[in-house]
Structures are given as C-alpha cells and as structure tokens.
Amino acid sequence: MKPHSAAALAIAALLLLPLSSFAADAPGAAPSPSPASPPDGGSGASAAGTSENPYLPGDQTIGLSAGLHIPAFLVPSMEGGVANLDLGGSFSFSYQYFILRGFAVGGNLAGAFNSTIGGLSLFVAPLGATASYWWAKLPFEFTLGGELGAYLMRYNNYGMIDPFAKAGGGVFWRVTGSWSVGLQAFLWFVPEIHYGDFASLSDFGGFVETSVAAVYHL
Amino acid sequence: MQAPWRAVRAMSILLASCLALACNNDFAIFRTIQGEKKQVGTQVFDETSVSNVFGLLGNYYAATGTLNGSPVGQDSWSTVAIGSPPSTNYALRSAVLAGNQASGTVYALIEIGVEPNMTIKVYSTVDGVNWINVPIPAQTVTGANAFTFDALYGTSTNGLVFAEGHAYNTNTSDPTNPGPSTYTLWYSQGGAAFQQVTHFAPGIDRPIRGVVCDNSGNYYFASEDLLQMSPTCSDGGSDFSSIAAPGTFPNQGTTSTTIWDISFTGSALYVSRQDGVLFQYSFPSGPVQSVSLGSLPLTQVIQVPSAITGTTLLVGSDAIGAGSAAVGYYEGTWGNIQIGSNNSEVASNSSVFATTVAQFPVHAFYWDQVNGNLFVAVSPGFSSTSYYGLYKSAWTGTWAGWSAQ
Numbered sequence: 001m002k003p004h005s006a007a008a009l010a011i012a013a014l015l016l017l018p019l020s021s022f023a024a025d026a027p028g029a030a031p032s033p034s035p036a037s038p039p040d041g042g043s044g045a046s047a048a049g050t051s052e053n054p055y056l057p058g059d060q061t062i063g064l065s066a067g068l069h070i071p072a073f074l075v076p077s078m079e080g081g082v083a084n085l086d087l088g089g090s091f092s093f094s095y096q097y098f099i100l101r102g103f104a105v106g107g108n109l110a111g112a113f114n115s116t117i118g119g120l121s122l123f124v125a126p127l128g129a130t131a132s133y134w135w136a137k138l139p140f141e142f143t144l145g146g147e148l149g150a151y152l153m154r155y156n157n158y159g160m161i162d163p164f165a166k167a168g169g170g171v172f173w174r175v176t177g178s179w180s181v182g183l184q185a186f187l188w189f190v191p192e193i194h195y196g197d198f199a200s201l202s203d204f205g206g207f208v209e210t211s212v213a214a215v216y217h218l
Numbered sequence: 219m220q221a222p223w224r225a226v227r228a229m230s231i232l233l234a235s236c237l238a239l240a241c242n243n244d245f246a247i248f249r250t251i252q253g254e255k256k257q258v259g260t261q262v263f264d265e266t267s268v269s270n271v272f273g274l275l276g277n278y279y280a281a282t283g284t285l286n287g288s289p290v291g292q293d294s295w296s297t298v299a300i301g302s303p304p305s306t307n308y309a310l311r312s313a314v315l316a317g318n319q320a321s322g323t324v325y326a327l328i329e330i331g332v333e334p335n336m337t338i339k340v341y342s343t344v345d346g347v348n349w350i351n352v353p354i355p356a357q358t359v360t361g362a363n364a365f366t367f368d369a370l371y372g373t374s375t376n377g378l379v380f381a382e383g384h385a386y387n388t389n390t391s392d393p394t395n396p397g398p399s400t401y402t403l404w405y406s407q408g409g410a411a412f413q414q415v416t417h418f419a420p421g422i423d424r425p426i427r428g429v430v431c432d433n434s435g436n437y438y439f440a441s442e443d444l445l446q447m448s449p450t451c452s453d454g455g456s457d458f459s460s461i462a463a464p465g466t467f468p469n470q471g472t473t474s475t476t477i478w479d480i481s482f483t484g485s486a487l488y489v490s491r492q493d494g495v496l497f498q499y500s501f502p503s504g505p506v507q508s509v510s511l512g513s514l515p516l517t518q519v520i521q522v523p524s525a526i527t528g529t530t531l532l533v534g535s536d537a538i539g540a541g542s543a544a545v546g547y548y549e550g551t552w553g554n555i556q557i558g559s560n561n562s563e564v565a566s567n568s569s570v571f572a573t574t575v576a577q578f579p580v581h582a583f584y585w586d587q588v589n590g591n592l593f594v595a596v597s598p599g600f601s602s603t604s605y606y607g608l609y610k611s612a613w614t615g616t617w618a619g620w621s622a623q
Binding site: 075077078079080081082085116117118119120122153155156158159160161163192194195196197198201203204205 | 241242243245246247248249250251252254256257398408548569570572573574604605
C-alpha cells in the first residue's frame, strides 16, 4: 500500500470517531452523563448539563485552519501516479450561520499547495458553500459536513477552474465561551474537467486535508 | 435603471475574461504531474553551469570550472587531469572538440596557480590521456595592456581550433576607468603554435561569437558581422588574411541585433541573434530565411532525429544577466519552431521539459550520432530544488527524455 493511500485511510478512520458520539447523541440513544459547563458561558453554556444540541438558529461562527494536505489519489493513475505529489500544506477561512438547531450553512475559502517530484508546485484554491451539522458533549464539540463550489488550480503557469467538493468533519474542545480549538479532516474531490477536443485530458484528484482549526462563536 | 445593468454586464465580462485567462483547457495538469520524473544527477553538475559538452573516442567531456569526463554509457563523471604531467589542480576557461568524436582533438584552455603567479596554457589530447602543450602568445593577465585568451572554438571538419585573444588596453592614467577592449582571432592545428588571423589585426571591438566550418569547406566567423573566410577548411593552417567575400548580415550595428551565436548543422548555417531572431543560410545556394523566437538571445542550433518529422531543430535560448528569465530551448522544424514546453519530443513530454531545462539558459548541445546520445549544457542557477548543469536524452527511434547527469 502506498504511503499516501495508507495515510488517507487512517484519516478516514479518524473521521469516523465523531460518528460514535453522533450515534450516542441521536434520538433514542441511551442518555449520557451531563457534560461540564464551558468556562465562560456562551450559547454552549445554555446546553451544559443536557444532551440537547446547543447550537441554535441565528448562531454564527468563523473559523481558521492550517494543516497538512495529503495527496490521496489521481484517476486514471499512470506513470508516477499520485506518488509524484509530495505532502503539502493547507489553510482555510470559513463562516457558518445556523439556520436550524445544530445545522449551519456558510462559506469556505481555502488554499493548498503540494510540491512535485520534479521540483514544481501545485496550488489549489477552492471557494464553496458549506453545510454542516454540529453537536456537543461539552466541552467537546463535533461536526460533520460538506462543501460544494469551485476551485482555481495553478501549476507551472498553467491553470484550471473546475467544480469542487469536500466532505469531512472535526472534533473541537470548547476552550472558552467563544473559542473552540480542534482537529478536522476533509476529503477533497478535485475533478480536472476538460471539454471539447480536450475532453480526453480530464482526470480526477483526491486529497486529504488534516488541520488544526480554531472556531470563534460570534 | 440602465446604469446598474451596465455595471453588472461589465463586471460579468471582466469576470468571464479573468476565468478564461486562468483556464488552460488544452493542458492536463494532473496528467503532467504524473509524467514528471525525479532527476538525480551527480554532485559534479548539481547547481553547476556547464559551458560545453562533447565526445572523443569512448568518453564524453563536460566543461565546468574543470573538465569532467565520463565513459560512454556509464554516466560516471570525474575531473579530468590535464597537463604534462596531468593534474586536476587547474581552473578551466574553455574546452572544445576540434574535428569529430572518432578522430578529433580536445583542446583545453586552463589557468594554473593564482594571481600574481598565474599561468595560462592550452593543452591538447587525441586520446583523452596524454596531453601536449600548445604554444600560445605571451599572456599578461593584469596590468596595463593585459592580453589573454578568453575562449576556444573548435571546428568540426579538419581539427582546426580557434582562440579569442582579448586585449584590455588598460588606461594607465586612470586604473579605475579602463580603456576599451579589443579582440583578435588566433588559430592552431595539430599542436602547432597559435597564429593570429591577420585580417582582424590589430583587433575588433566586439567579442567573437563563434567560428564554424560548413560542409563545403568554408569558415564562418561571427562577431560584429558575419564573415565567410577562405581558404577553405581543407587548407588547414593557412593564414586567413584574405577574406574572399565578406558576408552581409541584416541589421547589424546595433546592440539589439548583435550576433549571439553561430552554428552549422544539417547542411545549413544558423546565425542566432541577441533579439531572438534566427537566420538560416541553406547551402549551397538555398534561400536566407529568418524567424523570430521570442525576445531572448538565441544560442546554439542543432539538428537531431525526430520520430515525427524525421529531423528536428533544437535552438538554445540564453538569458541576459544572472537570474533573469530563461526558457531553455525551442524545438521543431523550420517554420514550426516552438518553445520546448509546446513541442517536447526530445524531452519526452512537457513535464520533463518543465522540470529540467525549461527555466535555464542553454549554452551548448552535443549529439553523438553513433551512440544515440544527446546532451544539453545549461546554467541551472541556485534553488531549493536540485537542478543540474547537464542533461542527456537517448535516441532509440524515440527519445527517452532528459535525465540529469
């Protein structure tokens, strides 16, 4: 198994961790012990000690993240394959608005870069609309979500603009009433779509983003 | 109400234009990345400029600050000992092959020692092992009226070697404001002492850009003008005091149209100009044609096999000033010469071109037709990525693509 694929699977397993909490939080699940209150209140405080979702309609967050960008696959694979891309870095800025209890929509702007085996670099900058579900066992918070949008890709002075999607989640610790920090992981779907006479050049790329994130609850 | 719609329409056009400019529908990014090859060369050429490359008998030679040699087929490079007795304790100014790989002579212009006790010598070898001293005029490296050999030029036909003599004409009354340099042309054959080409005495005010010999036996000399020299190549050591027919060359006399290099390959003479214009003189009586290839100075031209068009031209590109932009080389048949990233047969694909020579000035090509090896000598500069001064592509009916030496 290639290192990139192994890393991608490990990250996928990490992504499943919040699901166990999500299952426990689901209606009909056995009640869990009351979570501790966050240190200085906030919307999370109102739900402390209960299993009720603390994220109410009208709540807003902004988030920043920085981390690793792991090449997972290139389809179709040929010659050097995805191993020709080195481990890279990523960053993002996001805004979310809760329209239902626990359910938020928003936007995300990100950037990621990977160097190539020949010494060049690949840069991908997606911009998209996000939808996510949040729940908590305070002081821990969990989220699963996805993004749809478009990306700008640059490589050796060549560029592409194509649709973009990503899916994943994160685990956060409510440090204060306003701030949470945690880890998140997303699988990026990066289709490189060519049209017309060049349709045969179309490929599909996948990357795993693992990052440290900070979320500010407005 | 029309003004807002106009603004929206203008913004839409602007956005669409930006998107269109950012999108290269004809270039496969992921596929190109998958085609990249890791380049692992030898320490000898890591971030080291190579000024010339050629072969003699069973060895290849590449000129850096020293002369480096490798047996054909082994890609195992080491410093060549030069002199009598041979030593690796020298600094190489210039090295060339005069004649051909099977029966030619290698000439090396070297510095031994350092100022103020530096000596400059020219050695030659026909077997790569035994070197003989070729007498040269007195060299005065420093001081008023300093004179020294700057570079050698080998010709392919009969083993004649030329040298550029450089007189500094130092202004002794104001050492910080030296007078203009003048250049002279010298030649030697078969180990005889260098003699001056009297036609250019006492000197010309522009450096020599090259001396080549065509397949009809004529020499061509490029500096401030293109000159055809006779007697012919077959006359060897004759003095070139007579110029039978001074050639004319378009638009000479201004800096931007200065001749940058001169090549003879595939039955045609090519004159490369500083402003990116390439002239082709077909022989014996073909037309003189020109093509503009960008704006960077052009260097050596070489014709090599092509699986697509039978033969193809490689046209080296230089850079003006250290660290300035460079594009590697141009490739294609006359009338369809494109930048190497668009026409990458010799590199094997555009990603190999992009990750080897694409960003660097090209100084020389060497095509070993017998063994099917093509070399390109470049200035790789310095970067966080290891780039090399010498790359090779092997021909076996198709090109294997550049690999670092």
